[in-house]
Amino acid sequence: MAQKIFITGGAGFIGSHLAERLLGSGHQVFILDDLSTGAMSNIEHLIGREGFEYRIGSALDQGLVAEYVDRADLTVHLAAAVGVRLIVERPVHTIETNLGATTAVLEAAQRKGKRVFIASTSEVYGKSTAFPFREDGDLSLGATTRSRWAYACSKAMDEWLGFAFARERDVPVTVLRFFNTVGPRQTGRYGMVLPNFVRQALQNQPISVYGDGQQSRCFGHVRDAVESVERLIDAPNVNGEVFNVGADEEVSIEELAKRVRAAVGSSSDIVNIPYSEAYAEGFEDMPRRVPDCSKLEAATGFRPRTPLATIIEDVIADQKVKLANNED
Numbered sequence: 001m002a003q004k005i006f007i008t009g010g011a012g013f014i015g016s017h018l019a020e021r022l023l024g025s026g027h028q029v030f031i032l033d034d035l036s037t038g039a040m041s042n043i044e045h046l047i048g049r050e051g052f053e054y055r056i057g058s059a060l061d062q063g064l065v066a067e068y069v070d071r072a073d074l075t076v077h078l079a080a081a082v083g084v085r086l087i088v089e090r091p092v093h094t095i096e097t098n099l100g101a102t103t104a105v106l107e108a109a110q111r112k113g114k115r116v117f118i119a120s121t122s123e124v125y126g127k128s129t130a131f132p133f134r135e136d137g138d139l140s141l142g143a144t145t146r147s148r149w150a151y152a153c154s155k156a157m158d159e160w161l162g163f164a165f166a167r168e169r170d171v172p173v174t175v176l177r178f179f180n181t182v183g184p185r186q187t188g189r190y191g192m193v194l195p196n197f198v199r200q201a202l203q204n205q206p207i208s209v210y211g212d213g214q215q216s217r218c219f220g221h222v223r224d225a226v227e228s229v230e231r232l233i234d235a236p237n238v239n240g241e242v243f244n245v246g247a248d249e250e251v252s253i254e255e256l257a258k259r260v261r262a263a264v265g266s267s268s269d270i271v272n273i274p275y276s277e278a279y280a281e282g283f284e285d286m287p288r289r290v291p292d293c294s295k296l297e298a299a300t301g302f303r304p305r306t307p308l309a310t311i312i313e314d315v316i317a318d319q320k321v322k323l324a325n326n327e328d
């Protein structure tokens with residue numbers, strides 16, 4: 001059934017892919033974005049398409065948010081401060097934006113009992129070692145004196161807030177914990193590893209591996225992430241639930257650098273950069289992060305499986321275009 005879907009942060013990397021997919025399925029899509037980390041170039045190809053509407057504005061603007069939440073059948077709340085570098089550099093902005101925007105969305109949704117999907121992050125698992133991470137597992141965050149954890153904590157608070165509105169005020173809320181999501185349109189400007197490595201390799205510049213490179217991640221294609229979200233929107237019994245959204249092919253960052261270099265055919269050196277130089281003194285990385293995808297698969301019949309080799313190829317193609325156009 002065609003629905004009206006409101007996406008906050010819809011000009012961002014994940015948001016723009018989601019908007020495109022939902023339009024393709026016949027839904028009406030309204031997006032709101034302040035273009036802080038999103039970009040018009042992400043949505044230019046959607047402007048003028050039937051059923052698509054965009055508004056430049058802040059998800060902290062309660063009036064604006066309420067207007068769109070009211071008009072829509074459901075909201076996918078993606079607007080947030082993202083990117084480890086941005087978060088380490090601007091912790092106040094991170095906390096205020098993440099909690100403020102989620103509050104605005106939930107309060108608006110409460111008035112008419114509208115459905116809300118809240119984007120969260122695998123960062124909330126923090127230093128947990130209960131691999132693979134299950135949605136009902138404990139969270140393990142670092143000290144409050146280390147600003148990296150402000151992001152995880154603000155997103156965990158967004159989750160608590162969502163479930164508080166669900167229990168106390170009957171708002172149908174679903175939480176999506178995105179794992180490392182990569183693919184075309186992701187900019188390297190905020191420090192994300194894959195676009196950075198690909199750009200460095202294409203320019204035959206040193207590939208910057210932070211720390212010893214033995215930390216590992218599972219990279220999911222953004223196409224699979226937005227398919228997961230669409231399927232969860234259509235699935236029964238997802239209210240009040242948390243879902244990991246990610247793939248589970250694990251790779252060390254050193255190995256990722258090697259695979260990117262080989263795929264590009266680059267002559268870049270691979271260099272190790274201490275975390276203190278890359279981020280800040282005392283920065284704590286997560287040594288490992290692996291999702292358990294079984295809950296997503298049970299609810300939707302779908303499991304993200306795009307192989308890393310394909311993901312790398314897609315990012316190379318995208319970065320080549322960006323380089324040719326002098327874009328970040």
Ligand code: UDP
Nearest residue numbers: 084191192193194196208209210215253285
């Ligand atoms: N990283 C790296 N070089 C870079 C950017 C990131 O080695 O140029 C590392 C980073 O320290 C982390 C991993 O790659 O261990 C993934 O970083 P990203 O910021 O993409 O996502 P995170 O998993 O930290 O949310």
